[in-house]
Amino acid sequence: TMPDIKGKVEFKDVTFSYDEDAMILNGIDFTANVGESYAIVGPTGAGKSTIINLISRFYNIDSGQILIDGVDINTVTIKSLRKQMGVMLQDSFIFSGTIMDNIRYGNREASNEEVIRAAKTVCAHDFIMGLENGYDTEVNERGSRLSAGQRQLISFARALLADPKILILDEATSSIDTETEILLQEGLAKLLKNRTSFIIAHRLSTIKNSSCIMYIDGGQIMEMGTHDEL
Numbered sequence: 001t002m003p004d005i006k007g008k009v010e011f012k013d014v015t016f017s018y019d020e021d022a023m024i025l026n027g028i029d030f031t032a033n034v035g036e037s038y039a040i041v042g043p044t045g046a047g048k049s050t051i052i053n054l055i056s057r058f059y060n061i062d063s064g065q066i067l068i069d070g071v072d073i074n075t076v077t078i079k080s081l082r083k084q085m086g087v088m089l090q091d092s093f094i095f096s097g098t099i100m101d102n103i104r105y106g107n108r109e110a111s112n113e114e115v116i117r118a119a120k121t122v123c124a125h126d127f128i129m130g131l132e133n134g135y136d137t138e139v140n141e142r143g144s145r146l147s148a149g150q151r152q153l154i155s156f157a158r159a160l161l162a163d164p165k166i167l168i169l170d171e172a173t174s175s176i177d178t179e180t181e182i183l184l185q186e187g188l189a190k191l192l193k194n195r196t197s198f199i200i201a202h203r204l205s206t207i208k209n210s211s212c213i214m215y216i217d218g219g220q221i222m223e224m225g226t227h228d229e230l
């Protein structure tokens with residue numbers, strides 16, 4: 001099993017294909033340092049989602065190595081690997097139930113107070129208190145009544161409760177109003193503290209606040225550096 005980790009992530013000359021004939025990732029090589037935030041950008045079909053899916057071992061790579069804290073992820077169980085990471089996909093997962101239950105999802109032992117504290121930390125509390133029944137407001141799977149930005153704030157609170165060392169975020173692409181964008185930016189900054197993170201970034205504010213930007217095209221890292229360097 002994967003021991004508790006600090007959160008260093010290394011790709012060593014990783015190649016990957018979904019089908020044998022079409023190479024998707026070609027020689028991906030980088031070291032992500034503990035606690036730093038990596039923005040992944042690039043055109044559609046570049047391989048961004050594929051890279052982040054490989055970190056939680058949704059697929060097996062063709063060659064190369066992926067290491068976490070120096071341990072090859074193929075040598076540990078998938079369950080123990082995924083326990084160390086929080087994954088937030090573009091369409092934040094909401095199920096039928098209350099807002100409270102949705103944030104608590106996956107952390108059954110969290111108290112109401114802990115849920116509310118997490119929501120406050122990531123700037124989700126105010127919008128939740130604005131709903132008709134606050135934390136007891138019922139939402140359904142399609143997240144009706146919640147905007148894409150609000151769903152993302154719920155997923156931030158959920159991720160904060162889980163407290164993983166590695167965080168993966170595929171940012172929502174839907175249009176988000178300026179007010180919510182400011183909340184997301186603040187909430188995200190709090191959530192990222194002391195974690196290694198990979199964010200497929202669509203918003204300039206996220207890109208600017210990342211410690212490093214990876215520009216992916218054609219399954220390769222074309223450029224890597226800080227916002228000022230690129």
Ligand code: ATP
Nearest residue numbers: 018019024042043044045046047048049050051216
């Ligand atoms: P986008 O910005 O549109 O989300 P992306 O950079 O995330 O694009 P990927 O989803 O990683 O791109 O896809 C990279 C390549 O792999 C594309 O050519 C895509 O068609 C292909 N691909 C993605 N998922 C699969 C799959 N499950 N089976 C086969 N091919 C796939």
Ligand code: MG
Nearest residue numbers: 048049050200
């Ligand atoms: Mg994608």
